[in-house]
Amino acid sequence: MSLKCGIVGLPNVGKSTLFNALTKAGIAAENYPFCTIEPNVGIVEVPDPRLADLSKIVNPQRILSATTEFVDIAGLVAGASKGEGLGNQF
Template structure:
């Protein structure tokens, strides 16, 4: 899943991005701090996946993830 964070300049997009991804993107109190998009990938924990893996023993288990993009603006 890919999620883009968009909005007007200087409204907190990078702050939200950092909170969601535990990232370190620059977040300042003036417009246009973000020039290039910041990208972060977060694994989605799911206890059911571990249980299904135990039951069915697949060759490979791939957990869900979300890709967040902090778009300049």
């Protein structure tokens, strides 16, 4: 099972910086509006120390960690629903 999380906000507030901190992706995070045009996607494995203990008890064929998918979405501006800025194309 994976969790999906969209990072949404106004332009130039640190969405891409947060995305980089969470995913270690190294995408561009510059100080100008609309640095991010296309959504960036990163999948992060969620560490769970209980998995090792549980696998010793159950002895599964394989161990799958939970994952979280983060999507860095371009900044939204007032009027995006009317097509202003990049609109609502995300």
